[in-house]
Amino acid sequence: MTxxxxxxxxxxxxxxxxxxxxxxxxxxxxxxxxxxxxMTIFEPDFPWATTKFSLSMLESAMYIPxxxxxxxxxxxxxxxxxxxxxxxxIAFGLSREQIYLSKVIVxxxxxxxxxxxxxxxxxxxxxxxxxxxxxxxxLSLLKGTAACVPAWIAGMAAFVSLYYATGKExxxxxxxxxxxxxxxxxxxxxxxxxxxxxxxxxxxxxxxVSYTKPNEEWLTFSWSTTAGFLKCxxxxxxxxxxxxxxxxxxxxxxxx
Amino acid sequence: xxxxxxxxxxxxxTKQYGQALALDHVDLSVPKGSIYGLVGNNGAGKxxxxxxxxxxxxxxxxxxxxxxxxxxxxxxxxxxxxxxxxEAPGFYPNxxxxxxxxxxxxxxxxxxxxxxxxxxxEVGLAGAAHKKFxxxxxxxxxxxxxxLALLGEPExxxxxxxxxxLDPAGIMEIRxxxxxxxREKRITILISSHILAxxxxxxxxxxxxxxxxxxxxxSAQRLHELCGTYLELRVTEPERYAALxxxxxxxxDYKVLPDGTIHISGQPEDVTAYGRLAVEQGIGLLAxxxxxxxxxxxxxxxxxxxxx
Numbered sequence: 289m290t291x292x293x294x295x296x297x298x299x300x301x302x303x304x305x306x307x308x309x310x311x312x313x314x315x316x317x318x319x320x321x322x323x324x325x326x327m328t329i330f331e332p333d334f335p336w337a338t339t340k341f342s343l344s345m346l347e348s349a350m351y352i353p354x355x356x357x358x359x360x361x362x363x364x365x366x367x368x369x370x371x372x373x374x375x376x377x378i379a380f381g382l383s384r385e386q387i388y389l390s391k392v393i394v395x396x397x398x399x400x401x402x403x404x405x406x407x408x409x410x411x412x413x414x415x416x417x418x419x420x421x422x423x424x425x426x427l428s429l430l431k432g433t434a435a436c437v438p439a440w441i442a443g444m445a446a447f448v449s450l451y452y453a454t455g456k457e458x459x460x461x462x463x464x465x466x467x468x469x470x471x472x473x474x475x476x477x478x479x480x481x482x483x484x485x486x487x488x489x490x491x492x493x494x495x496x497v498s499y500t501k502p503n504e505e506w507l508t509f510s511w512s513t514t515a516g517f518l519k520c521x522x523x524x525x526x527x528x529x530x531x532x533x534x535x536x537x538x539x540x541x542x543x544x
Numbered sequence: 545x546x547x548x549x550x551x552x553x554x555x556x557x558t559k560q561y562g563q564a565l566a567l568d569h570v571d572l573s574v575p576k577g578s579i580y581g582l583v584g585n586n587g588a589g590k591x592x593x594x595x596x597x598x599x600x601x602x603x604x605x606x607x608x609x610x611x612x613x614x615x616x617x618x619x620x621x622x623x624x625x626x627x628x629x630x631e632a633p634g635f636y637p638n639x640x641x642x643x644x645x646x647x648x649x650x651x652x653x654x655x656x657x658x659x660x661x662x663x664x665x666e667v668g669l670a671g672a673a674h675k676k677f678x679x680x681x682x683x684x685x686x687x688x689x690x691x692l693a694l695l696g697e698p699e700x701x702x703x704x705x706x707x708x709x710l711d712p713a714g715i716m717e718i719r720x721x722x723x724x725x726x727r728e729k730r731i732t733i734l735i736s737s738h739i740l741a742x743x744x745x746x747x748x749x750x751x752x753x754x755x756x757x758x759x760x761x762x763s764a765q766r767l768h769e770l771c772g773t774y775l776e777l778r779v780t781e782p783e784r785y786a787a788l789x790x791x792x793x794x795x796x797d798y799k800v801l802p803d804g805t806i807h808i809s810g811q812p813e814d815v816t817a818y819g820r821l822a823v824e825q826g827i828g829l830l831a832x833x834x835x836x837x838x839x840x841x842x843x844x845x846x847x848x849x850x851x852x
Contacts, residue, residue, distance in 0.1 A: 291650060291651055291652065291653040292651055294650050294651075295647050295648070295650040295651035298646065298647055298650050299636065299639070299643075299647050302639065302643055303636075303638055303639065304638075366636060371634050371635065371636060371637065372631070372632070372633075372634025373634045373635060373636055374634075375598075375600055375630060375631075375634050376628075376634055376648060376692060377648075377651060378598065378599050378600050379598040379599070379600065379623060379626065379628045379630065379702075380623060380624060380626075380648075380651070380652055380696070381599075381619075381620040381621060381622070381623030381624045381626075382620070382651070383620060543600065543601040543602060544595070544600040544601065
């Protein structure tokens with residue numbers, strides 16, 4: 289298993305995709321702060337050139353790293369059923385479970401690197417270029433990140449599982465969009481009318497990571513309260529368990 | 545043959561895809577140290593058989609052993625002693641030849657980074673180490689597949705049409721390499737082809753497959769005996785003549801074909817004795833001819849008979 293994980297690390301970090309993806313995310317974070325800073329040149333009283341606004345932009349869009357987990361999942365699996373690289377691993381005696389788990393683990397690690405670089409870039413450039421609104425907003429972003437980690441891992445496990453279940457990268461992407469985004473969105477809409485749907489929706493990963501509501505002070509997120517934070521963790525762990533079981537069943541049945 | 549001398553033993557191995565029967569109750573024994581040729585037309589079941597042994601597809605019924613291992617965990621452990629190319633070699637197209645091999649070297653826990661350039665050199669790809677797999681010709685891809693198969697110093701090679709896409713010089717080179725590996729390192733090789741001539745002068749044993757069935761397992765020596773010169777007789781009473789052959793001429797190495805033609809193998813010294821036997825016993829002699837059978841003719845004949 290260790291060798292399998294090591295080889296995946298070797299492959300993922302010897303291809304451009306991870307660097308391009310991380311670079312693009314970092315660039316977007318830097319660009320946000322640069323644009324806000326440039327605005328202060330033209331309009332000295334521009335109210336949004338603060339770390340409070342910049343960091344909250346990411347905290348209120350924690351569904352973006354969820355999408356990132358699917359994109360990184362696609363980088364990690366690299367359409368290996370099409371390229372038949374998995375055949376070599378199976379022929380050598382690796383178990384299907386080892387292959388599945390090593391992909392998920394390396395995908396999580398690569399996503400974590402990408403997210404850490406992006407957040408470091410956002411926080412660092414924010415403190416350099418923008419008005420410092422205090423440590424509270426940085427801590428809030430870090431708390432939000434910690435709250436969403438299980439959901440992102442579940443997102444990664446879901447993509448890898450759905451890839452092996454459908455046998456195609458496009459199949460993996462579309463079914464992931466359906467299960468992770470479209471279904472929660474539909475349940476959330478139904479929740480406006482039906483109480484059961486509302487309760488179900490409140491446990492769905494996409495709903496949890498994308499929940500943002502303005503309050504008197506600033507914004508409320510799913511993880512703003514301790515109970516909410518724990519709910520994010522619990523829902524994430526349930527998601528990870530479900531998708532890992534699905535993935536192992538899917539890869540065990542897959543003939544090459 | 546004792547079990548320790550058999551590396552692969554298939555028993556009634558069957559694989560069904562929907563309504564199609566890809567393997568039909570196959571029994572097969574691959575002896576240790578042999579170069580075992582699997583010969584069959586496209587769709588005969590050669591690839592399916594190799595894929596089952598390598599765990600890529602699951603058998604519908606039947607069983608097989610790999611170094612006496614009979615269940616999944618033990619098969620997986622023993623697959624580490626194998627090297628394989630099944631269908632077209634699979635590699636990551638955006639990685640170079642060396643990177644692809646290094647990836648599998650790490651995955652298999654093979655010590656020594658020098659193994660990668662060593663194996664690339666062995667298959668004649670030393671100059672293409674930094675070429676991306678996606679930019680390689682079919683012949684180069686096949687060679688890289690062979691380098692991967694040899695990476696872990698295997699005891700058993702399973703090769704599915706490994707010389708596809710190679711030029712004549714490449715075919716000679718790879719054939720020479722395989723023979724050398726078999727001779728010097730005692731590597732057992734199970735190699736498939738749809739062209740019997742490709743395996744001639746290399747295989748020590750053959751299994752002929754047709755429509756998912758093994759129609760014959762035969763040693764190369766025996767095959768060459770059968771494919772040499774033979775006598776072809778056509779008589780009015782083939783069954784009675786066959787009985788007389790055994791009784792009067794002590795000839796047991798013969799075959800009566802469904803149309804009544806009799807083939808007597810080998811090179812009988814006194815050909816006239818066979819004609820005389822028919823005449824003396826009052827059996828009408830319609831034809832007596834000395835013929836020669838090529839390997840391909842033999843295989844074609846065998847396939848036609850099996851399909852009849």
